[in-house]
Amino acid sequence: MEFARYHPAINLLYFTAVLTGTILFRQPVFLCLSYVCAFLYLLKLRGLRALIPGLGLLPLALLYALWYGSYHHFGLTVLGVNFIGNQVTLESFLCGGTWAMVCVAAVLWMGCVHAVFTTDKIVYLLGRVSPHLSLYLSILLRTVPRLNKQRQRIELAQRGIGRGKGQGNIFQRMRNALRRGSILLTWLIEGIVTTSDSMRCRGCSLRGRTAYSLYRFDGRDRSFVIGLCSLICVLLMALLLDQTMIRFAPQVVMMPITPMSCLFYAAWAALCLLPPVLELLGARRFRHLQQAAL
Structure with missing residues (x-):
């Protein structure tokens, strides 16, 4: 196990x-x-x-x-x-x-x-103590790997139109890096707004909201x-x-x-x-x- x-x-x-x-x-x-x-x-x-x-x-x-x-x-x-x-x-x-x-x-x-x-463990441990903190941590931990994947997608798309990391002279590379950073920042802000709206619609800010979990303290855990x-x-x-x-x-x-x-x-x-x-x-x-x- x-x-x-x-x-x-x-x-x-x-x-x-x-x-x-x-x-x-x-x-x-x-x-x-x-x-x-x-x-x-x-x-x-x-x-x-x-x-x-x-x-x-x-x-x-x-x-x-x-x-x-x-x-x-x-x-x-x-x-x-x-x-x-x-x-x-x-x-x-x-x-x-x-x-x-x-x-x-x-x-x-x-x-x-x-x-x-994992994210579900953090939500389970902090859900009753501080639901908002557990929600913020889960969103943050979920955003980091998604941010890296999105950066790779942006880099691949920009490389296809000649604006990749190693393409062009030094000034073009600096301009391309700023453009990729701007695209990634825009995607991140839009994702944060979408996530906050989704959580609000699910009632995460309501008082007394409970969370479902599959964890159970059994004999193996006691041992x-x-x-x-x-x-x-x-x-x-x-x-x-x-x-x-x-x-x-x-x-x-x-x-x-x-x-x-x-x-x-x-x-x-x-x-x-x-x-x-x-x-x-x-x-x-x-x-x-x-x-x-x-």
Whole structure:
């Protein structure tokens, strides 16, 4: 069973827990596990397209660590001197790299959130709390892919009459780009007006309006919540015991790795790998039932 087919509240609870842990946990093992698990899950959801953000953000993280180490001077281990004569320390470099990896892992998890959360889930979760906000978000999320498709159509049509992106001299290209932007902006404004009129005719602004949904909280969701809460409790113990933190000034200080630390690492890895493992088990069970039926 795909994780995207679980109850929307389950998806929200899981990604909230994972993103909170990714932002709060500074220990290198937790960060590496978060990055690897997020990259694997994004690879499972989007295929080879996930290689671009998964691997392309690592050089940016390294550049940020170098910049942070060059402009922040704390720590005892001197690596060298930059071009303006300031010392570059190992502690400042590691601190910048830690912050960069937190951002990289969080971006990958947000990519997973974007792939799992659909418009109907957002409307379902926010419909009772703020119906207007859920409606605006659903319209916005629906407009972005439609805007890209319309841009491609405009580009294809303009290329057919000699006004494409790479046709003509530099001044003609600038004029053609402004013309394509004007066409796209006009289409967007007309689409917004049409959508607002349609929603008003459907009674979206009426008080007490309800929304239909097929989501039901069943036994599978309850089992997932029990397992998720158990892992969160273990990670809260790790947070209280300072197993998830690291200090860089004046030197690198972190809790030693013990068998209990390995238990916390395993709990964090299990939490991050819950969705892909569930999907793999569901696919394996489906193949087994399919073979049994044959």
